[in-house]
Amino acid sequence: MSELNVKFGESQKQLSAPISVVEVLKNFDRDAAKKALAARVNGEEVDLNKQLESSDEVLSVEPILPESRDGLEVIRHSTAHLLAAAVLDLFPGTQLGVGPALMEDPRYGFYYDIIAPRQLTIEDLPAIEKKMRELQKRNLPYRRENVQKAQILDIFHERNEPLKKELIEEKVVDSASIYYIDNSPFIDFCLGPHVPHTGKLKAFKLLALSGAYWKGDAEKQQMQRIYGTAFATQEELDAWTKQREEAEKRDHRRLGRELDLFSIQDDYGQGLILWHPKGAMIRMEMENLLKEELQKRGYSFVFTPHIAKRELWKISGHEENYADSMFAPTRVEGDDDTEFRLKPMNCPFHIGIYKSNQRSYRDLPQRYSEMGTVYRAELSGTLHGLMRVRGFTVDDAHLFVRPDQVREEVADCLDFAIKVFETYGFEKVKFELSVRGDAENKIYLGADEEWENAETSLANALKERGISYERIEGEAAFYGPKIDIKVEDAIGRIWQLGTIQLDWNLPERFDLEYMGEDGQKHRPIMVHRALFGSIERFFGVLVEHFAGAFPFWLAPVQITVLPITDRINDYAESVAKELKSLGFRVETDVRSEKIGAKIRHAQLQKVPFMLVLGDKELEENKVAVREKVKGDLGTMSLDEFKEMARKLKETRALSNDPKPLGN
């Protein structure tokens, strides 16, 4: 009998081969062997029933346990296959596409793309889930077999699965593994590993049915995608379900209605936002913060029209590269020769301002900023609340700089971004450096040297500020590399916001120049930069980030004055008036309601402070302060309260915690 040396953690044993992985584990740690879903042998993920042959080298073996991330991935992957098995059982003749585990997407745990003999509807999901549970309870083993390419192709030919065949043709060189589940029509071509049998899949749920294009290509046929999720234990699944409900409560569309912030009405057009007074108030505060910072950082403010002659968009290249996203041309009554188009971007206008004068190297950088409202004809299916709309305002700026200024200007943009996002309490800001992919690809405009210089400038700016970033190949714009800004919100979701892009294409197209120190004409480089990206989207992100409970400086109503009885109404009005005169946003609730109801109303509206006023306060000329989260803070003089409020407003404090105010 041949032998095998195996290492498990610190210990090493000699075992007789051949032997299955699970048997090996049993020799070291029976508990781990029992719990294991799969294993890693010399770092490679394998099934537990894989037979190990004798070998000269020492094999290191390690169980993959359900608690680990890899374990969860095995569970989700195996559950996706259980889903496929159930579908095949219920709908013979179904073609399978791909069915991966999803580990990054908080919404879903896995999916499987299929083409069933008839279109499935969501009403089919319960039956499929039921079948999955049935198969799960039968502890059906997942079997793996290594098969020659020709044979795999035969199998899927027989099963009439051309999509799988296509995949195999592409991915398999000579042989590959296929999986099947005993007593099930399921066969799939897959790397694995899987759980040893379906009994290990204890907590799963099907979630959604949607369309999905084969290989993600809109030109190819549309399949149906079934989404689900799976966890190691029912408790984890329950916790996930609960968290999902919490996230739903933060939905900016729901809060937008409840807090009367904005609306989108069919009669006015899809993807077009009506900002209600309260939403508009918040937006104004957001813009004020930006304006203060812009001014400090040497930006100029400009205003430009929403529409421009079609010729302009031809020069800028938008007609050629961006027409699909633009509203169709329009013209003036009686003049058929001149066409106009709504602007999808602000850059050409800012270029017009740059070009209106001769520029010297001493004039650069020119920094033009504008809250520029743009219109894009997004496909109707992509619209989503404030996050994806057809008319939105970019906190836009264009910097016209000399090549030697790029690094510093970009670095200042980074500082700017960090400063602003900190104010909103986004502790995690992610930067991604997107560079071109294949340099040979002719979609990228400009010389190699320009691309390399640009990338170096961006990377240096990031390094100079000590910012860690991720470098992403092939994500650059066709005219230049960029830095994308993403933030993580209060419940861990990532949002794509602004971007800093280098561009030498537009300066070329518009023939921009400046007079250099050497008396020669030079071409400036443009930096497009936006921090929020879209005010609408960022506002939506903020609503969800704060769950509608805006910090004092942003809150549309900062203080509600609540008289306990009608007798106090006059005093309440005088307190409100005084606070208003100081610039605070105050409402007074003089409804004939009990104080509990008034408080409840203010709480639901997420007003930061309530001033509860009764006979006692009137007599002593004081206010009883109730903070939204902390509750009753006790009585204080109006002056004390004013001072507290003033500090919260001026410092743009994130919490209404009165402690940092001292004394």
Add this chain to the structure above:
RNA sequence: GCCAUCCUAGCUCAGCUGAUAGAGCAUUCGAUUCGUAAUCGAAAGGUCGUGGGUUUGAAUCCCAUGGAUGGCUCCA
């Protein structure tokens, strides 16, 4: 744009297999004057997204169309 689902009062939602539209909240009016998350009563409010069709009869079944939602593609 593509796939699935949905559209009933200002909002959230009932209304099963076809038979004269319901509730809660909000609104208005009246009563109540109250000490930290919902006082009581009454009234008003809808040609059931829109347009066709089937039927003695349609919110309900069928077709078309608009919009929304979840995805795909795309993207700030």
